[in-house]
Amino acid sequence: xxxVIVRTRYFYGPSETRDVLTDWRDKPLTFxxxxxxxxxxxxxxxxxxxLAHNEYQRPLYRTYALDTxxxxxxxxxxxxx
Numbered sequence: 001x002x003x004v005i006v007r008t009r010y011f012y013g014p015s016e017t018r019d020v021l022t023d024w025r026d027k028p029l030t031f032x033x034x035x036x037x038x039x040x041x042x043x044x045x046x047x048x049x050x051l052a053h054n055e056y057q058r059p060l061y062r063t064y065a066l067d068t069x070x071x072x073x074x075x076x077x078x079x080x081x
Contacts, residue, residue, distance in 0.1 A: 001065050001066065002030040002032065002066045003031045003036070003037045003064065003065055003066065004021070004028050004029065004037070004064055004069065004077075005021045005037055005040065005041060005063055005064075006019070006021075006062050006064055006073060007019055007060075008059055008061075008062070009059045010056055010057050010059075011054045011056065012054050012056055018073065019076065020069070020073055020077050021061075022077075034063050034065075038063060041061040041063070045058075045061075
């Protein structure tokens with residue numbers, strides 16, 4: 001079962017956005033296991049992160065099995081197949 005990583009970004013307003021992490025071709029990054037996805041999250045969290053305009057903290061990352069992804073996120077990546 002493939003897994004993906006959902007990023008939640010926080011902005012003043014308050015406002016937050018969620019999206020599925022993608023590669024340079026705008027295709028969803030998929031992982032063979034939750035452990036592999038969590039390892040990638042650990043790598044992201046260990047890197048320097050520069051806040052975007054109006055962003056007030058680092059993003060939070062969460063893993064999802066592809067078949068349990070919330071509908072609006074699944075729809076947002078449907079074009080990438």
